[in-house]
Amino acid sequence: xxxxxxxxxxxxxxxxxxxxxxxxxxxxxxxxxxxxxxxxxxxxxxxxxxxxxxxxxxxxxxxxxxxxxxxxxxxxxxxxxxxxxxxxxxxxxxxxxxxxxxxxxxxxxxxxxxxxxxxxxxxxxxxxxxxxxxxxxxxxxxxxxxxxxxxxxxxxxxxxxxxxxxxxxxxxxxxxxxxxx
Numbered sequence: 001x002x003x004x005x006x007x008x009x010x011x012x013x014x015x016x017x018x019x020x021x022x023x024x025x026x027x028x029x030x031x032x033x034x035x036x037x038x039x040x041x042x043x044x045x046x047x048x049x050x051x052x053x054x055x056x057x058x059x060x061x062x063x064x065x066x067x068x069x070x071x072x073x074x075x076x077x078x079x080x081x082x083x084x085x086x087x088x089x090x091x092x093x094x095x096x097x098x099x100x101x102x103x104x105x106x107x108x109x110x111x112x113x114x115x116x117x118x119x120x121x122x123x124x125x126x127x128x129x130x131x132x133x134x135x136x137x138x139x140x141x142x143x144x145x146x147x148x149x150x151x152x153x154x155x156x157x158x159x160x161x162x163x164x165x166x167x168x169x170x171x172x173x174x175x176x177x178x179x180x181x
Contacts, residue, residue: 026057026089031059038080044064046059047109048105058096059080059095061073062097062098062108068097073095100177107136113132114135118142120142121170121171123168132173138167143162144161145158146159
């Protein structure tokens with residue numbers, strides 16, 4: 001695939017287009033390889049890389065510990081721009097943190113959240129707030145309380161549970177956000 005570029009001279013008129021050297025096809029693997037060392041150097045990990053057909057690139061990162069700050073995003077953006085020539089590759093770049101309102105996408109996010117409250121939506125529509133107690137590639141273990149009818153009681157009683165759910169049963173897991181004063 002060859003790309004055309006039109007160059008303006010200082011005098012104003014456009015010169016004829018010329019063929020540039022062949023550009024790499026942008027894809028998530030190439031992008032990940034280019035930025036991986038910078039991501040690790042910032043104490044972060046890659047959650048997702050999305051490259052659209054128009055080379056709109058969205059890199060989502062999360063901090064190994066703590067939160068992602070602006071300097072993390074800037075360092076990764078600079079590493080990306082150092083690996084790809086804008087004169088050859090026509091792209092737009094966004095580097096952002098995984099939002100608190102976004103579901104977990106990779107196991108490392110689940111592992112980081114062990115011991116934290118999460119909002120879980122199971123297939124079939126059931127939603128719950130629970131403490132994530134364990135996670136692996138196949139399942140999550142959740143500790144939660146639910147009001148249930150108990151024999152010998154007219155009222156529903158709060159019952160504690162710790163259940164393992166296969167990933168095939170889970171629609172989404174995201175951090176539980178609470179606003180306390």
